[in-house]
Amino acid sequence: MKVLPYAAALAAAAVLVPVAASAAWSSPATGASALPSVNMEATVKAAQIDPRRADDTLTPGAKSSVLLVEQALQAKQLLDAKWVDGYFGTTTVAAYTEYQKSLGYTGLDANGLPGKTSLTKLGAGRFTVTNVIGPGTRIDTGGGIIINTRTKDMLTAAETILGRTLTLSQGSYNPGGDPTSAGTHDGGGVVDVSVSGMTPAYRVTVARALRTVGFAAWVRDPSQGDWPYHIHAAAISDTDLSPQAQHQTGDYYLGKNGLANGAADDGPKVTPIRTWEEYQRQ
Ligand SMILES: [Zn+2]
Numbered sequence: 467m468k469v470l471p472y473a474a475a476l477a478a479a480a481v482l483v484p485v486a487a488s489a490a491w492s493s494p495a496t497g498a499s500a501l502p503s504v505n506m507e508a509t510v511k512a513a514q515i516d517p518r519r520a521d522d523t524l525t526p527g528a529k530s531s532v533l534l535v536e537q538a539l540q541a542k543q544l545l546d547a548k549w550v551d552g553y554f555g556t557t558t559v560a561a562y563t564e565y566q567k568s569l570g571y572t573g574l575d576a577n578g579l580p581g582k583t584s585l586t587k588l589g590a591g592r593f594t595v596t597n598v599i600g601p602g603t604r605i606d607t608g609g610g611i612i613i614n615t616r617t618k619d620m621l622t623a624a625e626t627i628l629g630r631t632l633t634l635s636q637g638s639y640n641p642g643g644d645p646t647s648a649g650t651h652d653g654g655g656v657v658d659v660s661v662s663g664m665t666p667a668y669r670v671t672v673a674r675a676l677r678t679v680g681f682a683a684w685v686r687d688p689s690q691g692d693w694p695y696h697i698h699a700a701a702i703s704d705t706d707l708s709p710q711a712q713h714q715t716g717d718y719y720l721g722k723n724g725l726a727n728g729a730a731d732d733g734p735k736v737t738p739i740r741t742w743e744e745y746q747r748q
Pocket residue numbers: 636647650651657658697698699
C-alpha cells in the first residue's frame with residue numbers, strides 16, 4: 467500500500483466518505499434485499515405467450531424478470547447466450563424444462579412453466595421472487611372430477627358474477643381421460659363446463675364471466691370437434707397447465723381460438739385480458 471502524504475489522504479477520504487454514505491442510504495445492508503427481483507406473475511405470463519408469437523415482441527412488463535431467469539439458466543449451461551433476450555420463447559421453455567428435470571422433477575413439475583419452488587431455487591444468490599402464484603391443492607368436486615383450489619376460487623367468482631352454479635363435465639389432472647381434448651386437461655387449471663339447459667346466448671354469457679375472472683374460455687360446438695356443446699376453460703397462469711393448455715392460454719392472448727386450426731378467437735371479447743390475480747387486484 468502506498469503511504470499518502472497527509473493532505474492527499476485527507477482529500478481521498480473526503481471523496482470516499484460521501485460515496486460510502488450514499489451507498490449505505492440507497493441500499494439496505496442485508497444481502498437478500500440487494501438482489502434484483504423476478505416478478506413471477508409476469509414471467510409465467512411471458513412463458514405462455516412468447517412461445518406462441520409469430521414475431522419477437524416481448525410481453526409487456528416481463529423483460530427484466532425473464533432476463534434474470536435466462537441469465538440463471540445460461541449460468542447452468544442450459545441456455546445459449548444468444549437466447550438471453552427477455553423473450554420466453556420455445557428455447558427458453560425447453561431450457562426451463564431441462565432445469566426442472568435437473569431438480570428431479572417429472573411430468574407436470576417439468577412442464578417448462580416456472581413454479582414457485584423451482585424459480586426460488588434458480589434465484590439462489592441471484593434474485594428474489596415477487597408476485598408468487600401457485601395452483602394450490604387438488605380437490606375432488608365429486609364424481610372423480612379433480613380441480614385445484616385456484617381453479618375452484620376462480621369458478622366461484624364466475625358463479626358470483628352469474629348468480630348461479632356451474633356444472634363441470636370434465637376437470638383437470640385427467641391424462642388420457644378424453645382423447646378429444648388433445649392433452650389440454652392433463653394438467654391443472656382446465657375444466658369443461660356443461661351448457662345443458664342453457665340458451666345459445668347464455669352460453670356466451672357464461673364464457674364471458676369465465677374470461678372476466680381469468681380463464682381462457684370458449685364455447686365449443688359440435689362442428690369443431692367430436693364433442694357436444696360445452697365451454698372449455700383454461701385458467702391463465704396456472705403453473706400446473708399442461709404444455710397443450712399453455713399453448714391455449716398463449717393463443718388466447720394472441721386473439722386465437724385455442725384449437726389446432728389456429729383460427730381467430732370467436733369471443734366473447736373481454737378486454738383487457740386479466741389473470742385471476744389481476745382480476746382480484748382491480
Ligand atoms: Zn375441455
